[in-house]
Amino acid sequence: DVKVTQSSRYLVKRTGEKVFLECVQDMDHENMFWYRQDPGLGLRLIYFSYDVKMKEKGDIPEGYSVSREKKERFSLILESASTNQTSMYLCASSPGTLGGTQYFGPGTRLLVL
Amino acid sequence: QKEVEQNSGPLSVPEGAIASLNCTYSDRGSQSFFWYRQYSGKSPELIMFIYSNGDKEDGRFTAQLNKASQYVSLLIRDSQPSDSATYLCAGKTGTASKLTFGTGTRLQVTL
Numbered sequence: 001d002v003k004v005t006q007s008s009r010y011l012v013k014r015t016g017e018k019v020f021l022e023c024v025q026d027m028d029h030e031n032m033f034w035y036r037q038d039p040g041l042g043l044r045l046i047y048f049s050y051d052v053k054m055k056e057k058g059d060i061p062e063g064y065s066v067s068r069e070k071k072e073r074f075s076l077i078l079e080s081a082s083t084n085q086t087s088m089y090l091c092a093s094s095p096g097t098l099g100g101t102q103y104f105g106p107g108t109r110l111l112v113l
Numbered sequence: 114q115k116e117v118e119q120n121s122g123p124l125s126v127p128e129g130a131i132a133s134l135n136c137t138y139s140d141r142g143s144q145s146f147f148w149y150r151q152y153s154g155k156s157p158e159l160i161m162f163i164y165s166n167g168d169k170e171d172g173r174f175t176a177q178l179n180k181a182s183q184y185v186s187l188l189i190r191d192s193q194p195s196d197s198a199t200y201l202c203a204g205k206t207g208t209a210s211k212l213t214f215g216t217g218t219r220l221q222v223t224l
Binding site: 030031041042044052058085094100101102103107 | 121139143147155156157158159203205208210211212214215216217
């Protein structure tokens with residue numbers, strides 16, 4: 001079974017703090033993704049990576065950065081957290097060649113006060 | 114412009130009935146489509162995917178794709194209360210592995 005894990009299920013941070021969200025997958029997938037999910041807006045892609053040290057902006061990259069130093073690990077960084085970044089953050093991974101199925105981690109619910 | 118559209122619902126069906134969930138897409142280059150189920154507070158889990166015109170069946174689930182009409186649907190036969198969830202439709206375009214998700218349809222299966 002594909003397993004995608006995220007470092008925290010719940011996180012509370014203060015405005016202006018630097019926040020790290022980490023995602024690890026154990027299936028040697030080439031592609032990894034970070035989404036945020038908000039009521040009524042669905043899943044929105046923040047960044048994705050198709051290889052180590054490679055990254056591409058998604059639909060809403062502003063205020064975020066990412067790091068992929070190892071194939072299995074993809075980190076999302078909020079440089080200076082703001083209240084409008086309160087959301088559910090979902091990480092996903094997919095193999096490079098087979099159809100595009102994405103497998104999701106359990107999610108991190110972030111509250112920025 | 115949203116490329117994958119879904120009615121947000123809720124769609125309410127009685128237990129044992131067929132639930133029909135629909136999705137339309139605007140990008141004719143979309144090649145394959147995925148249906149995910151998401152329980153409240155949980156992450157999406159894959160139900161099935163389809164890339165050829167026609168029907169694809171997996172247990173109680175049938176996905177239907179009509180590329181001419183740019184329409185994808187998911188039928189759930191013999192609906193159970195445990196099927197109550199939000200169903201996300203997603204489309205894949207080109208060789209990239211990105212998916213474009215709809216906002217989901219909430220399904221309620223009533224006793």
